[in-house]
Amino acid sequence: MWRDLLPLGRHPGTGGYRRYAWTGADAECRAWFATQAELRGLRHEVDRNGNQWAWLGDPADGDAVVTGSHLDSVPDGGAFDGPLGVVSAFAALDELRRRGTSFSRPLGIVNFGDEEGARFGLACVGSRLTAGRLTRAQAHRLTDGDGTPLPRAMEAAGHDPDAIGPDPGRLARIGAFVELHVEQGRALDLSGDRVGIASAIWPHGRWRFDFRGEANHAGTTRLADRRDPMLPYAETVLAARREAELAGAVATFGKIAVEPNGVNAIPSLVRGWLDSRAVDQPGLDAVVAAVEKAAREHAAAHGVELDVVRESRTPVVEFDHALRDELARILGRDRTAPVPVLGTGAGHDAGILSGSIPTAMLFVRNPTGVSHSPAEHADEDDCVAGVLALADVLEGLTGT
Structure with a gap:
């Protein structure tokens, strides 16, 4: 999966990524996501706001557990910010199937659109629209650096801009959202831990x-x-x-x-x-x-x-304390020391959704702390540890 995704939207001169919302590179990433869903027999859908979903089970049953992140990038961004969470979500599902896990709740994997805000200047557009924190009228006034309005860009990509807006019915069917992300700092590297749990997002x-x-x-x-x-x-x-x-x-x-x-x-x-x-x-x-x-x-x-x-x-985002404590309990079962819990200055879709549904985040160690740069990196062993931690969490939340 990682090798297939790696070249999409990569600039040959800088080595960084230019996966901007509603562009050709964005379309390639979306096609990659749809293919991964199809390969696993998951039901793929695109919601009214352009977010992609892959479902195991019927979300209409309610109390679904969802994981994932985003695939778009900042200008000349790195390979891990966003994509690591999506790739790890599919890999965690593969791991759970290998274990023979039975699921008591629907499981979803999501790719939120335009998280970075690189093209239209506002971060987390897809999740903001879904949560009702950005109105259709406000979104329609967004323009990129070339003066292209968001509605025109969406139309050119084959999406109906008049359909966007709050989606409370979809959120009501989700019982928990867990987003895995590469740490954008060095707290885990300094503590010697591969995986951590987010406590809050700074205002x-x-x-x-x-x-x-x-x-x-x-x-x-x-x-x-x-x-x-x-x-x-x-x-x-x-x-x-x-x-x-x-x-x-x-x-x-x-x-x-x-x-x-x-x-x-x-x-x-x-x-x-x-x-x-x-x-x-x-x-x-x-x-x-x-x-x-x-x-x-x-x-x-x-x-x-x-x-x-x-x-x-x-404003400051305090992640759901009960869900955060449940993640700590699940991941701490085989540890002698508690899983580190840390705050972050970076915004995420999980933060946007926290006012509507219980959300939590896992961080994977970043050895340099560099992010939003082609030099962004996480070691393979740490990424695998992140997948296994996410699989443990999903099994703990959905397994029987």
Whole structure:
């Protein structure tokens, strides 16, 4: 499975993945998922929001256990973020069949669409729509960097954009969702554990900073006469780093758009996107407020206008305590020490769904902590340990 999936959407120049929502690479990944379902005799379906499901048993029976993740990527992302959870789900089912496990509850495997938000700028679109945390009207207003609206992209991929929206009936049939994911950090590597359980997702959000100055000639305009928005933007990037360090949080300006974007032109507009995450909501609010305050001071000093727009905000997510404790019990049966439980600053579909159904997460050790990069990696032995842990969990939740 891993070898078949590995080349899909891989950029030959960077070695990273560009599996963006509703593109050709996305279609190839979806076809791969459908094939894996067919090979195992599972019923494959695509829901109203473009999420793919593979079912063992009838989900209409209710109280289903679902596992899986996503197959799309960030720009030039790694091979493990998302796909490891989907591949491991199919592999865990294979392991349970090898064991001869009998299932008392329906079992589903899911590939959520557009989790990374790389194309349309909003993460977890598929699960947000399903959970009613993104309306059809809001989704229809999303556009990519080329100005293509989400509805047009969906239509081009053969999906009806007018059908999208909340799917409470589907969620009502799910009793538990367990998502396996490569750890996006080094906590397990430092503790020496191959697999861990998630406790919570830090609150996080994305803010757009629009610095508006005056375009002019780079060679003839005196420094004193310039209203250059790049200067306050650069100072704001440094301020974000300082404020995050002081608060024990993280803050990143990782995306920028410049107009007119000429080598010999002073910009008229510099648009930067801030991603910030913290252990709790007060800490996050304090960091973002401090960054905005610094940005406004620097903009005023350079005669530049500033608009700040909050594009998304996700509160702290505490995973279902009863389900989390059940996972710890199942995985701790043959251990002398408890399975590590750790928080994460990364968002996931499991976090989006946590307000609607009981959710939990398993993390697989990442030896370098690198993620969202072609260098992202997990050792094969650790991946196998993740599959076996997921199989144990699914057997414990669905087996008889």
